[in-house]
Amino acid sequence: METTEGRAARVDVTEPAAALLRRLTAEHGPLMFHQSGGCCDGSAPMCYPAGEFRTGAADVHLGDLTVDGVAAPIPVWMSASQFEYWRHTHITIDVVPGRGAGFSLEAPEGVRFLTRSRLLTPGELAVLGDA
Amino acid sequence: MVRYMAPGEAGSVVTFLPRYDHFIGGEYVPPVKGRYFENPTPVTGRTFTVVARGTAEDVDSAVRAAEGAAAAWGRTSPTERAEVLNKIADRMQRHLEAIAVAESWENGKPVRETLVADIPLAIDHFRYFAGAIRAQEGSISQLDADTVAYHFHEPLGVVGQIIPWNFPILMAAWKLAPALAAGDTVVLKPAEQTPASIHVVLELIADLLPPGVVNVVNGFGAEAGKPLAQHRGVRKVAFTGETTTGRLIMQYASENIIPVTLELGGKSPNIFFRDVADARDAFYDKAQEGFAMFALNQGEVCTCPSRALIQSSIYSSFLADAIPRVKRIRQGHPLDTETMIGAQASNDQLEKILSYIDIGRAEGARVLTGGRRADLGGDLAGGYYVQPTVFEGDNKMRIFQEEIFGPVVSVTKFDEYDDAIKIANDSLYGLGAGVWTRDGNTAYRAGREIQAGRVWTNCYHVYPAHAAFGGYKQSGIGRENHAMMLDHYQQTKNVLVSYAPNAQGFF
Numbered sequence: 239m240e241t242t243e244g245r246a247a248r249v250d251v252t253e254p255a256a257a258l259l260r261r262l263t264a265e266h267g268p269l270m271f272h273q274s275g276g277c278c279d280g281s282a283p284m285c286y287p288a289g290e291f292r293t294g295a296a297d298v299h300l301g302d303l304t305v306d307g308v309a310a311p312i313p314v315w316m317s318a319s320q321f322e323y324w325r326h327t328h329i330t331i332d333v334v335p336g337r338g339a340g341f342s343l344e345a346p347e348g349v350r351f352l353t354r355s356r357l358l359t360p361g362e363l364a365v366l367g368d369a
Numbered sequence: 370m371v372r373y374m375a376p377g378e379a380g381s382v383v384t385f386l387p388r389y390d391h392f393i394g395g396e397y398v399p400p401v402k403g404r405y406f407e408n409p410t411p412v413t414g415r416t417f418t419v420v421a422r423g424t425a426e427d428v429d430s431a432v433r434a435a436e437g438a439a440a441a442w443g444r445t446s447p448t449e450r451a452e453v454l455n456k457i458a459d460r461m462q463r464h465l466e467a468i469a470v471a472e473s474w475e476n477g478k479p480v481r482e483t484l485v486a487d488i489p490l491a492i493d494h495f496r497y498f499a500g501a502i503r504a505q506e507g508s509i510s511q512l513d514a515d516t517v518a519y520h521f522h523e524p525l526g527v528v529g530q531i532i533p534w535n536f537p538i539l540m541a542a543w544k545l546a547p548a549l550a551a552g553d554t555v556v557l558k559p560a561e562q563t564p565a566s567i568h569v570v571l572e573l574i575a576d577l578l579p580p581g582v583v584n585v586v587n588g589f590g591a592e593a594g595k596p597l598a599q600h601r602g603v604r605k606v607a608f609t610g611e612t613t614t615g616r617l618i619m620q621y622a623s624e625n626i627i628p629v630t631l632e633l634g635g636k637s638p639n640i641f642f643r644d645v646a647d648a649r650d651a652f653y654d655k656a657q658e659g660f661a662m663f664a665l666n667q668g669e670v671c672t673c674p675s676r677a678l679i680q681s682s683i684y685s686s687f688l689a690d691a692i693p694r695v696k697r698i699r700q701g702h703p704l705d706t707e708t709m710i711g712a713q714a715s716n717d718q719l720e721k722i723l724s725y726i727d728i729g730r731a732e733g734a735r736v737l738t739g740g741r742r743a744d745l746g747g748d749l750a751g752g753y754y755v756q757p758t759v760f761e762g763d764n765k766m767r768i769f770q771e772e773i774f775g776p777v778v779s780v781t782k783f784d785e786y787d788d789a790i791k792i793a794n795d796s797l798y799g800l801g802a803g804v805w806t807r808d809g810n811t812a813y814r815a816g817r818e819i820q821a822g823r824v825w826t827n828c829y830h831v832y833p834a835h836a837a838f839g840g841y842k843q844s845g846i847g848r849e850n851h852a853m854m855l856d857h858y859q860q861t862k863n864v865l866v867s868y869a870p871n872a873q874g875f876f
Contacts, residue, residue: 274613276634276671276798276843281771282721284613291617317612319797319843323770327728336717337562339534340614341590345561346406346422350717355728355767 246365249301255333273316373704383467394434395580401426411477411712414751420564423588425596431584432602435527435554438581443524443552454499471569477712491542497834501852502550515869521862524552525604533609534560535669551858630847635800638793639674642806646683662829663778672801677780684782712752719753722775734762799841
């Protein structure tokens with residue numbers, strides 16, 4: 239999401255991923271994401287029923303995904319230590335065909351959420367208080 | 370050169386069944402909900418078998434089978450268990466070629482690796498733990514003249530093991546061998562990307578194991594992994610994977626107050642000090658090979674040396690020799706014994722690697738070679754191939770900090786020893802590291818100062834059974850391999866005995 243009228247976000251979602259989130263919400267109820275790091279399916283966004291993964295002081299709430307047709311915003315979390323290396327980037331949650339491991343909810347659908355990244359602009363970083 | 374026939378073709382050394390059920394209580398059992406999922410080979414992208422899609426009901430029946438077998442298996446003598454492990458090793462040895470081709474076909478890795486590394490190592494781990502359990506001793510502590518503390522090793526009971534897809538058979542062996550040696554029974558969930566090759570092994574060894582001692586439930590993490598990690602009958606969970614799932618498994622384990630071992634990846638630094646270039650000799654050649662090790666197993670190794678740190682005075686010349694070597698890495702059909710790098714394990718893995726190559730470029734890193742998907746054409750056009758890629762950049766970039774799990778190395782330079790250690794330790798992870806130098810003192814100091822569980826010194830990607838493996842920092846908890854691994858699968862029983870004839874005098 240580009241900066242508009244002083245607003246900026248760290249997270250966004252593509253339309254195919256939003257469509258999948260609508261289906262998963264219908265099946266599992268409210269959802270959440272936690273961005274993973276490390277190993278086999280690491281560096282991938284993990285989608286869980288809201289509250290399944292206990293976040294705490296070691297986590298940062300990057301923002302919420304607003305998906306048409308899904309009442310509750312879908313929060314996106316990341317560990318605080320990992321955030322230190324990611325804070326200059328904007329992430330978009332996309333979906334691709336594939337077979338994720340981990341406990342992410344979409345794996346049985348034959349698809350996998352994927353994080354796509356770009357650099358935040360200086361303007362966005364200023365709005366986010368991170369310049 | 371040998372080109373093995375693909376499974377399903379006439380003359381293949383291995384045949385996959387058209388369908389795999391769960392293995393529970395010594396027999397193959399269809400999934401309670403009757404569902405199966407397709408298993409494609411990353412070599413061509415085409416499905417070659419279907420596999421049971423397990424759910425909590427299947428996991429429950431597997432845990433019950435394992436509980437039923439636990440008491441008798443736990444009471445067997447170390448000699449008996451060692452004999453079973455040795456027989457498993459012998460059986461695998463006799464069918465090494467078939468197992469190697471099966472794993473290569475399922476995972477996409479070159480058969481050259483499975484023939485000489487993955488499967489021989491898996492076999493050796495069974496032999497190693499057969500020996501280790503026979504040599505294990507408890508201890509006796511004399512507390513005073515009449516009081517003795519005896520320490521016995523006892524099995525935990527049922528353990529849950531969640532296996533990754535990058536070494537479907539070796540990683541299963543890493544977990545199975547010590548657990549079985551320790552006297553535990555196992556419910557194992559293979560990765561959903563590589564659910565079938567372990568069954569090729571299982572078919573060969575099933576008759577050697579009492580029913581219920583090893584149970585395999587296939588399926589997805591959310592549907593089968595979670596109920597296994599949460600099951601109240603499970604006394605320990607071992608997991609190899611990534612950080613978020615590792616944390617989730619710890620959370621589940623906290624519900625039942627059971628231990629976990631977690632192996633969660635890394636971003637391993639591979640440090641080349643200036644003296645490696647003092648001569649253009651065999652050692653220099655070995656160090657150059659050490660640089661290229663990032664491409665081993667398509668980079669799908671948690672210890673992939675994915676950050677190369679090269680001392681500035683040799684930076685240009687070292688890379689000038691290393692890049693052509695990387696370009697010579699032969700990419701091709703995984704079942705061709707000349708192939709050095711095969712296919713990434715899945716399409717999403719391929720996509721993730723490409724997305725990291727994008728962010729690397731966006732952050733200003735320079736591609737020195739590779740940087741694209743590889744189209745090998747013909748039958749392989751649908752497979753998932755990436756060119757070995759070398760980036761040059763800065764350690765703060767995301768490609769230096771995140772595990773890409775592909776054939777991608779991020780290179781930077783350092784001026785002095787202290788800079789090297791600082792950069793090496795500027796990471797969330799601490800699993801592996803490499804140190805290359807002709808100076809023994811430098812090697813020792815660096816080995817001790819790098820915060821990682823395994824520091825390869827003048828070597829890399831060596832995985833003997835008799836060396837402890839595991840992570841510092843966010844790379845995990847606990848160790849695998851080495852006799853000390855037995856402790857991770859055992860309880861300590863202390864029997865404290867007084868041989869004194871008289872009352873203590875309190876009451």
